[in-house]
Amino acid sequence: MSKSKALVIGAGLGGLSSAAKLAQTEDYDVTVYERMSFAGGRFTQHDHDGYQIPTGAVHMIPHGKKGPFADLILGKKSKGGLDLGRHGVELLPTSHFACQMIDGKFQGANSIYGVLPWFTAKDTLNMPRLLTKGAKQPWGDESEDGKTWLNRHFSPQFVDFVDAFSNFAISLRFDQMPASSVVRVLQNSFWSDRPHVPKGGCKGVIDGLRKDLRENGARVKLSHEVTEILPGSAEEETKDNRFCVGVRRRGREEATWVGADSIIHNGGHPNLIKALSDDFEVGNDVKTQIETTQAVGGIGFCFALDDDIPVRSSGVTMLPNLDRVGGFVIPTFSDPSLAPEGKHLMITHQYVPDASVKSEISKGREDLYEAIPWLADHGEEICVHTYHRNWPCNRAPQGAELPMDVGVDGIRCVGDGVKGHGWMMVEGISANVPYAVDEIMAGMN
Secondary structure (H helix, E strand, O other): OOOEEEEEEOOOHHHHHHHHHHHHOOOEEEEEEOOOOOOOOOOOEEEEOOEEEEOOOOOOEOOHHHOHHHHHHOOOHHHOOOOHHHHOOOEEEOOOOEEEEEOOEEEEEOOHHHHHHHOOHHHHHHHHHHHHOOOOOOOOOOOOEHHHHHHHHOOHHHHHHHHHHHHHHHOOOHHHOEHHHHHHHHHHHHOOOOOEEEOOOHHHHHHHHHHHHHHOOOEEEOOEEEEEEEEHHHOHHHOOOOEEEEEEEOOOOOOEEEEEOEEEEOOOHHHHHHHEOOOOOOOHHHHHHHHHOOOOOEEEEEEEEOOOOOOOOOOOEEOOOOOOEEEEEOHHHOOHHHOOOOOEEEEEEEEOOOOOHHHHHHHHHHHHHHHOOOHHHHEEEEEEEEEEOOEOOOOOOOOOOOOOOOOOOOEEEOOHHHOOOOOOHHHHHHHHHHHHHHHHHHHHO
16 A cells, blocks of 8 residues: 655755654655755755854754753654654753843853843842743733833843843844743743754754654655645646645756645745645635735854853853844854864844845944954954845744644645744744644544
């Protein structure tokens, strides 16, 4: 008996981990199509003279070994994990839980309790209110933004600190997000483990996923773009499948037709809607939500540092009160292999409030040299990368709550656009993958 055909569109973290979960069951014929020439999306890296430059992520797992990412990637198969430790995937702890730099002075804390002395007695007293607030689901009234809620309960210093964190991790300020999302993000962060760095960087995880896919007979086809999704009856060769999918290899004009019984889409909601033929009915409310959700953007600088830098920590360091930049990390203090021997790699991140990206890069650079007094003497800019609009394709804002199911049986979405409520970055992507895979499997049984 032939296996059901599961097609995964997009080889980002969400797509590859979904494919791995399906392939590990040995019940499905799994193929991943990726339009880029490399796998991993924004969660991988490229070598630049020995510096492992990330494609979007910052070599940082926000919640360490206590978050959804670790549960999915390193968890035992019996508990829903992929058990990729057997392929060499490992998470290395950062040297601090959290850090900040104000007026050129560095502070580091090893737990949430170590952070509290930086702020006022009011913040200490109100921290239990934040940590116990019911926010596992969006609040009924989503009109209040997160910064307004925080300002009622916390000091300006504390709000500036966590707002810098939001800028760094989510590419948004808290006044751009619903209050329930902000509260849940902070709860998940404060209750979690310290951040960790993947051994070998983001690509270490992607390599582990690809090893597992090969082990279980799944295929990853790079430089292949999905052009259309039609009912299986549209072509003779796919009439026995639920879907007929047009796939075009880079450099070729014509697409070929591939049959699929289910689809996991890691290419962003707008691109899914664009590919679906009119034979599939997507509700107007879903279309409107997707169309009106504005993709967020980010700018990241990568600096080569010498070994004489005064800050010697791999913790996420917030830079409160800056106009653009939220913070930086130096992951080489957890994994020295991410830079040449005797050197370090620093990665910054800032949100993009204006469409003039070149201007925003200049303003961010000014922020950095002003906030980090030793950077000019000990650092050299390697590169700057940006992501905005619809590229990479599914950079949906935190709190958007886009649907995993757009209303088409047999298709589910994963990725940045379907982060679990209150889970950020790769934690949010990982939190949703098991649900998407379970629904796909239930629909094929």
